[in-house]
Amino acid sequence: MNTLVPPLVIPGAPGNPLARLATLLAANAPYDGSFETCIPGVHAIRTSTASTELVHGLHRPALCIVAQGAKTVMLGGESYDYDPSRMMIFSLDLPIAAMIRQASVAAPYLSFRLDFDQERLAELILKAWPQGVPPVREGRAVYVAQAGEAIVDAAARLLALASTPDDAPLLAPLATEEIMLRLLRGPFGARLAQLGRIETRRIGKVVAWLRANFDQPIRIDDMAGLAHMSPSSLHGQFKSLTSMSPLQFQKTLRLQEARRLMLSTGMDANLAGQRVGYVSASQFSREYARHFGNTPTRDMSRLRNAGLAQAVSFSQ
Incomplete structure (x- = not known):
């Protein structure tokens, strides 16, 4: 060295x-x-x-x-x-x-x-x-x-x-x-x-797009085109770096933003789910409960009763 x-x-x-x-x-x-x-x-x-x-x-x-x-x-x-x-x-x-x-x-x-x-x-x-x-x-x-x-x-x-x-x-x-x-x-x-590798920079472009457009439907072929990679190569490289598939990554961003909206603005679960891109309220509730351990309504009640207003914090 x-x-x-x-x-x-x-x-x-x-x-x-x-x-x-x-x-x-x-x-x-x-x-x-x-x-x-x-x-x-x-x-x-x-x-x-x-x-x-x-x-x-x-x-x-x-x-x-x-x-x-x-x-x-x-x-x-x-x-x-x-x-x-x-x-x-x-x-x-x-x-x-x-x-x-x-x-x-x-x-x-x-x-x-x-x-x-x-x-x-x-x-x-x-x-x-x-x-x-x-x-x-x-x-x-x-x-x-x-x-x-x-x-x-x-x-x-x-x-x-x-x-x-x-x-x-x-x-x-x-x-x-x-x-x-x-x-x-x-x-x-x-x-x-x-970070300087071409593949990592390409994955970074996909991450940046997902961050800016997490409420929009995505197609792996479109993401692969953005990264100039094959769909299978994109999936493998993306999961290697983030431990998640692009779809799982997007879902996590959506659920985090929905929780932030409900906690900071008092928005109800149906509207929060729609705001972050969910069409089905029941699907949103199921995925939210799987990710955070409680349905949206129960999670909000628990967090507010415990005074945990900072349960979601971006750019930590």
Whole structure:
């Protein structure tokens, strides 16, 4: 592995990088919620209560590092656990369910999120792998890896720039680039570099179309044409990356949006089902119950009685 240049030096608290990152996250997220800093794409997230309730939403391509607490993310039928010893990478827009497993008022869940700039990442892939990316087996578009000290330290230095808005425009791009290069040159960098593969970009086009048109009927042949792939190749590649077929992916998006509409606007189940593309109210109720564990009416009653107004959260 190539040796990177020494890390960018930004003044800040000395000591353990993970502890420093937690301190910075707490400062940038003064109460529960997700806070975008003055640095585009850099977010600080705090939650003070652990829960067994899954929060459903669409997660964009990003690096997430937990500095304190623990979280479980579910994609399709697969489950991923991560905590301060690990980080999670999302390389496509993915409909997920997540649960904070460890958090309290005294020790809240604290997480750093860096949204990926796809064009910049493509440029850095060429720098990190000038001779070409090593071949890797097909893998999911979400995965967990060890959060090495160098990555955590770079994330802390990047977040520290949020308190110096005069310096951030000049120095934040350098710290962001350092993080991306360390990821790409790390043990799982070839998997992240899959974002630059033609097949992955093609699947990304289908995902983007489904996200924008989830309420419309779809035909696999049309999706295959959009991706310039055969229907069988599209189905295999799509499921390899997302753990779902295109139709299952669309169904998940529809059900998440219907739940959001009912919970945030008070819309009734029949109208919510129609709004997201269902023709049959009974089919909507069956699929909703299968996905969320309760019929729409019972689910809304349970969530409102429990005060769970954020059971659906997009762009987490």
